[in-house]
Amino acid sequence: MADTKRILLVVAYDGSDYHGWQAQEGKKTIEGELNSAIEKLTGNKTEVISASRTDAGVHGLCNLAVFDTDMNIEPSNISRALNSILPSDIVVRRSLEVDADFHPRKRKTSKTYRYKIDNESYPDPLKTRYAWFVSYELDIDKMRQAAGYLLGEHDFSSFCAAGSTAQTHVRSIDSIEITKNGPDICIDVTGGGFLYNMVRIITGTLVDVGRGRIEPENVKDILEARDRTKAGLTAPPQGLTLMNIEWDM
Amino acid sequence: MADTKRILLVVAYDGSDYHGWQAQEGKKTIEGELNSAIEKLTGNKTEVISASRTDAGVHGLCNLAVFDTDMNIEPSNISRALNSILPSDIVVRRSLEVDADFHPRKRKTSKTYRYKIDNESYPDPLKTRYAWFVSYELDIDKMRQAAGYLLGEHDFSSFCAAGSTAQTHVRSIDSIEITKNGPDICIDVTGGGFLYNMVRIITGTLVDVGRGRIEPENVKDILEARDRTKAGLTAPPQGLTLMNIEWDM
Numbered sequence: 001m002a003d004t005k006r007i008l009l010v011v012a013y014d015g016s017d018y019h020g021w022q023a024q025e026g027k028k029t030i031e032g033e034l035n036s037a038i039e040k041l042t043g044n045k046t047e048v049i050s051a052s053r054t055d056a057g058v059h060g061l062c063n064l065a066v067f068d069t070d071m072n073i074e075p076s077n078i079s080r081a082l083n084s085i086l087p088s089d090i091v092v093r094r095s096l097e098v099d100a101d102f103h104p105r106k107r108k109t110s111k112t113y114r115y116k117i118d119n120e121s122y123p124d125p126l127k128t129r130y131a132w133f134v135s136y137e138l139d140i141d142k143m144r145q146a147a148g149y150l151l152g153e154h155d156f157s158s159f160c161a162a163g164s165t166a167q168t169h170v171r172s173i174d175s176i177e178i179t180k181n182g183p184d185i186c187i188d189v190t191g192g193g194f195l196y197n198m199v200r201i202i203t204g205t206l207v208d209v210g211r212g213r214i215e216p217e218n219v220k221d222i223l224e225a226r227d228r229t230k231a232g233l234t235a236p237p238q239g240l241t242l243m244n245i246e247w248d249m
Numbered sequence: 250m251a252d253t254k255r256i257l258l259v260v261a262y263d264g265s266d267y268h269g270w271q272a273q274e275g276k277k278t279i280e281g282e283l284n285s286a287i288e289k290l291t292g293n294k295t296e297v298i299s300a301s302r303t304d305a306g307v308h309g310l311c312n313l314a315v316f317d318t319d320m321n322i323e324p325s326n327i328s329r330a331l332n333s334i335l336p337s338d339i340v341v342r343r344s345l346e347v348d349a350d351f352h353p354r355k356r357k358t359s360k361t362y363r364y365k366i367d368n369e370s371y372p373d374p375l376k377t378r379y380a381w382f383v384s385y386e387l388d389i390d391k392m393r394q395a396a397g398y399l400l401g402e403h404d405f406s407s408f409c410a411a412g413s414t415a416q417t418h419v420r421s422i423d424s425i426e427i428t429k430n431g432p433d434i435c436i437d438v439t440g441g442g443f444l445y446n447m448v449r450i451i452t453g454t455l456v457d458v459g460r461g462r463i464e465p466e467n468v469k470d471i472l473e474a475r476d477r478t479k480a481g482l483t484a485p486p487q488g489l490t491l492m493n494i495e496w497d498m
Contacts (some may be wrong), residue, residue: 014374059375079371094370122328122342125263126308126379126490241375 004126007075008098009034009048009065009082016238020056021063022045030054030090034065037085042071044052051245052111055197057237059130062093062244064078064104105151109247110174112190115203116239120183131184132203132239138210140180146209146216147176147187149223150202157226159205161197161234169195169226178206188243197234205232256312256324257347258283258297258331263338265378265487270303270312272296279303279339280353283314286334290327291320300353300494301360304446306423306486308379311493313353356494359423361439364452365488369432380433381452381488387459395458395465396425396436398472399451406475408454410446410483418444427455437492437498446483454481 011034019027022025031050038046051064073081078095086092107210116131118124123133150159153172160169173191180186187206189199205222208214214222220231260283268276272284280299285296292406300313322330327344336340365380367373372382399408402421409418422440429435436455438448454471457463463471471479 012371012374014377061373061375084373086258088372088377091371091374122261122332122340123337124310125261125338125340126310128263130375131376151456 003099004068004070004100005075006066006068006100006102007078008081008096008102008104009067009092010094011063011065012061012093013059013063014129015054015057015059017089018037018056020054021050021060022053030060031065032062033086033090034082037082038067038069040085041081042061042069044069049103049105051109052242054240054242058240058242059238060242063242064245066098066102066104068100078103104192104245104247106212107247108192109245110190110192111194111242111246112188112244113194113199114239114241114243115187115189115199115235117185117187117203117207119180119185124183129238130241132235134186134207134211136207136211138185139212140178140185140210142216143187143206143210143213144178145213146206146219146247147178147202149216149219150176153227154223156195156198156223157196158222158228159201160195160228161201162228164196166195171195171198176202200235200237201228201231201233202238203235203239207235208232253317253319253349254324254346255317255349255351256327257351257353258316258328258341259343259347260312260314262308262312263308263378264303264306264308266338267305269303269307270299270309271302275480276417279309279312280314282335282339283331283485287316287318287492288464289334290330293318298352298354300358301491303489303491304486307309307489307491308487309491312464312491313494315347315351315353317349348367353494353496356496357441358494359439359441360443360491361493362435362443362448363490363492364438364448364484365490366434366436366452366456367432368429368434376433378487379490381484383456383460385388385456385460387434387456388461389427389434389459391461391465392436392455392459393427395468396427396451397453398465398468399425402473403472404446405444405472407471407477408447408450409477409478410450411477413445415444420444420447425451425453449484449486449489450477450480450482452484452488457481471497 048065079092118131297314367380
């Protein structure tokens with residue numbers, strides 16, 4: 001009998017046409033497609049364990065999923081085998097064997113999300129799928145100043161969507177970098193963990209600052225209010241991409 | 250009775266879901282959508298005159314279309330009015346009044362096309378819609394050397410798809426710039442006019458050079474052969490975007 005191996009997959013996906021990562025009965029999800037591709041490959045019903053459950057319409061370049069198999073296949077070749085089964089908007093970029101007790105959510109990780117904004121008078125149709133079109137002129141310096149108040153450990157209740165089941169709303173943000181290249185604005189947020197819609201509410205609030213509806217220093221008050229209604233709107237999902245997960249192997 | 254005005258539209262579009270620019274009975278085309286949006290706005294049946302008829306699946310950031318109307322509307326507001334009617338993958342970026350004899354194809358213009366290549370081991374699903382995935386390692390210096398043979402005026406029969414109805418295959422290329430930024434390779438081709446599939450066949454040939462199947466100096470022989478079968482394959486449409494049209498007003 002073959003040994004059981006635990007396989008780690010690094011998964012990239014265009015989330016546009018999916019009801020998010022997490023498998024849901026009767027809905028098209030990234031995890032559901034992965035489970036069914038692995039089942040086709042190995043012949044065994046599988047439910048992967050994953051690092052991050054991105055929302056409907058959100059993209060990912062490096063989500064992590066693990067599963068166990070006793071199939072006799074070189075672990076590094078599993079990516080190619082799965083890609084031949086998966087739809088083209090989901091790509092396994094890497095597959096490797098990890099320790100049998102490896103669990104992608106039970107490790108201290110740092111995640112980086114990027115939120116993209118298309119900031120010009122008219123939307124660029126080649127960007128609408130992967131960015132939020134904002135026609136208002138945005139003051140990037142003020143947005144950076146506002147972002148400064150969010151760094152470090154805080155109770156982020158004001159930046160958490162209703163429906164969160166998290167036991168605590170205390171999270172820590174390591175960095176928020178805002179870059180502008182012509183009409184393209186990127187907001188890169190790195191932290192140890194994020195609440196439901198947190199990066200999208202941060203983005204909506206920073207855009208309110210950028211267009212002058214909120215002063216940068218008000219973000220401190222919004223944070224301290226611990227009240228979702230005080231922050232800006234939730235930016236739409238298509239601008240958000242999970243860029244990177246760093247963790248100790 | 251209102252004066253008739255000639256209106257110029259600058260049009261951007263994601264060509265993924267269209268049978269190209271040119272209106273065709275019973276097929277979804279960019280021009281067809283434009284004609285019908287203008288008809289809804291003005292109440293008059295319209296056929297725009299356009300600068301460039303891009304192929305099925307090819308994108309555009311600045312195609313030009315003109316039409317005549319005696320509608321009483323500020324010309325600069327027509328873009329916004331049309332955008333409220335058009336599907337979201339077609340955007341009129343600008344509308345303005347031009348001389349009554351303005352014709353976008355009867356002027357000396359210079360066009361720039363960009364061909365995008367995603368060059369890594371696995372395709373990035375956020376790029377597949379707008380780039381050609383090529384996993385072979387490409388030698389950019391050799392590609393640049395090969396491109397040098399294509400500059401200037403030549404008979405480009407080797408780089409023209411069968412089915413061309415052009416009276417002459419002599420065209421002039423002003424510049425070919427190849428840039429690489431991580432896995433992203435851009436080939437920017439500027440010239441006075443292009444034959445059917447010309448930029449895509451040039452790209453296919455340059456990729457053959459980059460991966461070592463053709464030596465750079467062979468491109469000179471391919472050009473002189475005036476024989477389509479000597480050049481490389483036709484790169485797929487989704488990587489190509491009409492970036493810019495320059496013309497004398």
